[in-house]
Amino acid sequence: MITTVSDAIDAFGVDVLDHLDRQVTIPVHAGAQRQGDVLVLPRKGNAAGAVLPQAGFPVVRGEAGGNTHLLLADGPVTFDTKPATGTELTLGVLSVPAGSTAYLTHPEHGYVGIAPGRYVIRRQREQADELRLVTD
Amino acid sequence: MTTKKIEKLTADQAAMLPKIAEEWIATGLSTEPADRSAAEEGVRLAYRAAKLEPPPFMIWVDSPYAGAFAQAITPVIISQAIGSKPDQVRAQVRDQVRDQVRAQVRAQVRAQVRDQVWDQVWDQVGDQVGAQVWAQVGAQVWAQVRDQVRAQVRAQVRDQVRAQVRDQVWDQVRDQVRDQVRDQVRDQVRDQVKNWSTGLISDYYGLVYSAWFDAIARLGAAGMSPWNGHAQVARNAYWWWAFRGFAVICERPTVIHRDGRGRLHDESGPAVAWPDGWGVHSWHGVRVPADLIEQGWGTDRILKEPNAEIRRCAIERLGWDRFITDARLKQVGDTVPDPGNPGQTLALYDVPEQIYDVPVRVLLCTNATAERDGTRHRFGLTTPADVPDAISAAAWTFGITKTQYQQLERAC
Numbered sequence: 001m002i003t004t005v006s007d008a009i010d011a012f013g014v015d016v017l018d019h020l021d022r023q024v025t026i027p028v029h030a031g032a033q034r035q036g037d038v039l040v041l042p043r044k045g046n047a048a049g050a051v052l053p054q055a056g057f058p059v060v061r062g063e064a065g066g067n068t069h070l071l072l073a074d075g076p077v078t079f080d081t082k083p084a085t086g087t088e089l090t091l092g093v094l095s096v097p098a099g100s101t102a103y104l105t106h107p108e109h110g111y112v113g114i115a116p117g118r119y120v121i122r123r124q125r126e127q128a129d130e131l132r133l134v135t136d
Numbered sequence: 137m138t139t140k141k142i143e144k145l146t147a148d149q150a151a152m153l154p155k156i157a158e159e160w161i162a163t164g165l166s167t168e169p170a171d172r173s174a175a176e177e178g179v180r181l182a183y184r185a186a187k188l189e190p191p192p193f194m195i196w197v198d199s200p201y202a203g204a205f206a207q208a209i210t211p212v213i214i215s216q217a218i219g220s221k222p223d224q225v226r227a228q229v230r231d232q233v234r235d236q237v238r239a240q241v242r243a244q245v246r247a248q249v250r251d252q253v254w255d256q257v258w259d260q261v262g263d264q265v266g267a268q269v270w271a272q273v274g275a276q277v278w279a280q281v282r283d284q285v286r287a288q289v290r291a292q293v294r295d296q297v298r299a300q301v302r303d304q305v306w307d308q309v310r311d312q313v314r315d316q317v318r319d320q321v322r323d324q325v326r327d328q329v330k331n332w333s334t335g336l337i338s339d340y341y342g343l344v345y346s347a348w349f350d351a352i353a354r355l356g357a358a359g360m361s362p363w364n365g366h367a368q369v370a371r372n373a374y375w376w377w378a379f380r381g382f383a384v385i386c387e388r389p390t391v392i393h394r395d396g397r398g399r400l401h402d403e404s405g406p407a408v409a410w411p412d413g414w415g416v417h418s419w420h421g422v423r424v425p426a427d428l429i430e431q432g433w434g435t436d437r438i439l440k441e442p443n444a445e446i447r448r449c450a451i452e453r454l455g456w457d458r459f460i461t462d463a464r465l466k467q468v469g470d471t472v473p474d475p476g477n478p479g480q481t482l483a484l485y486d487v488p489e490q491i492y493d494v495p496v497r498v499l500l501c502t503n504a505t506a507e508r509d510g511t512r513h514r515f516g517l518t519t520p521a522d523v524p525d526a527i528s529a530a531a532w533t534f535g536i537t538k539t540q541y542q543q544l545e546r547a548c
Contacts, residue, residue, distance in 0.1 A: 017508070019506075019507075019508040020505070027546055029545045029546055031543060031544075031545035032476075032540060032541075032543055032544045032545060033476060033544060033545050033546040033547065033548075034476060034504075034534075034544055034546070034547040034548075035547075035548055036503075036548075039534045039536070041534075041536060041540065061396050067396065089534065089535045108505060109504075109505050109548045110505065110548060112546070112548055122534050122535065122536070123534075124517070124533045124534055125533055125534075125535070126517050126518045126519070126533065127494070127496050127518045127519050127520050
């Protein structure tokens with residue numbers, strides 16, 4: 001049973017920076033939530049088809065291979081990935097069946113819990129000289 | 137040839153390609169010292185494959201910039217040492233040798249393989265191996281280094297030579313001949329300088345072809361061996377340049393730093409540097425002046441910078457929160473609570489058009505998660521100039537509506 005950040009680290013083997021509180025309960029939300037430059041937004045539509053691998057899926061890779069936003073599953077969660085471009089911010093669609101929880105983790109941001117439901121995962125953009133995607 | 141023609145890749149073969157690409161990308165990004173004897177042996181093999189006498193002189197340089205000059209100086213030094221006229225050594229016909237050593241060998245390999253490997257497979261391997269290596273190493277690192285060498289050669293040599301030649305010619309010829317002579321001289325100087333500065337930094341595709349041809353060979357095609365010399369140089373050194381009578385070989389860089397998207401990036405020093413200290417400073421793939429990275433620019437210096445892209449990098453290096461205050465940017469609307477991020481706020485500012493080259497606003501945000509020292513990182517995100525308020529600006533960054541953003545339950 002995953003309740004705290006510490007539980008999640010034990011369950012997934014994915015650590016966060018040591019100054020983050022490990023005993024804090026990971027809030028699990030069914031609504032819109034944000035982890036840095038990644039947004040989880042509820043959506044209507046078909047369930048995703050591809051089972052999320054045990055090792056998780058890096059929805060956004062951070063600098064130098066670290067600081068990745070990693071999507072993890074406690075239960076048969078599915079995720080269909082779709083590459084982001086300058087204008088298409090969708091990273092993929094996520095389905096969390098009843099009784100399951102999905103997590104997004106990032107070393108600097110800790111863990112985000114995602115309740116059963118269907119979501120789209122989006123990333124952030126900026127208006128630079130041309131549109132560009134945000135990397136944190 | 138008894139080998140069956142490869143018409144389609146098996147699943148195993150296709151799975152092998154990304155691994156081969158990775159191997160060569162790692163080679164291309166290596167900061168280990170070059171294996172000089174292995175690289176020199178590779179050079180000799182490459183000359184022999186081109187049916188040329190291996191060069192008696194192998195000149196090692198400690199950066200591509202040094203390489204640019206070594207190529208011009210080496211014939212003179214060699215001629216002094218061996219007591220011949222520089223012209224005899226210099227008449228190596230640079231392009232001819234380069235074409236023989238590289239392009240002809242490449243064509244030879246391609247011709248060998250044509251009846252063993254279907255064109256589609258050849259192209260597929262090119263896409264999945266060659267193009268990957270190019271994207272990761274060539275486009276991100278080499279292209280930047282090439283541009284830097286070109287810019288420095290141009291600034292330090294070419295423009296002066298051109299100006300002096302122009303002045304001398306113009307002073308010496310009378311009006312009636314001036315027009316005829318001027319254009320010819322100008323064109324010749326331009327062509328020669330162009331040939332020189334293009335040639336001296338154009339031999340950086342070796343790794344890409346080496347990766348591609350290595351993959352073809354590992355699929356079982358025979359006849360790839362003429363490229364072995366090139367591959368051996370690529371595995372053991374960095375750029376090199378072929379001339380009749382001598383070769384110039386460059387050491388590997390000592391530092392290569394990149395961001396998460398593979399772009400050259402370092403926030404405190406050169407993003408790529410060589411043993412002689414020459415290097416390239418880069419902010420997320422944009423080449424910038426060294427002092428922007430090493431010391432950082434203040435707002436006054438930033439506002440004086442004519443290049444908008446460099447200005448943008450400098451603002452990011454300084455931090456938007458500082459810049460907003462120092463440059464006295466005008467706030468748009470009120471500072472408002474950041475939905476899902478209790479205690480933190482969002483504020484929107486106008487960025488004058490002369491600062492950015494496109495009209496933008498900047499949204500000043502604060503991280504929901506505290507840093508190790510308890511402070512919170514503040515950062516600016518640029519948005520189109522027509523977003524009306526801070527929440528709309530935040531919503532725009534994710535491409536969602538203002539209402540959707542207002543309903544955020546949590547941010548971290």
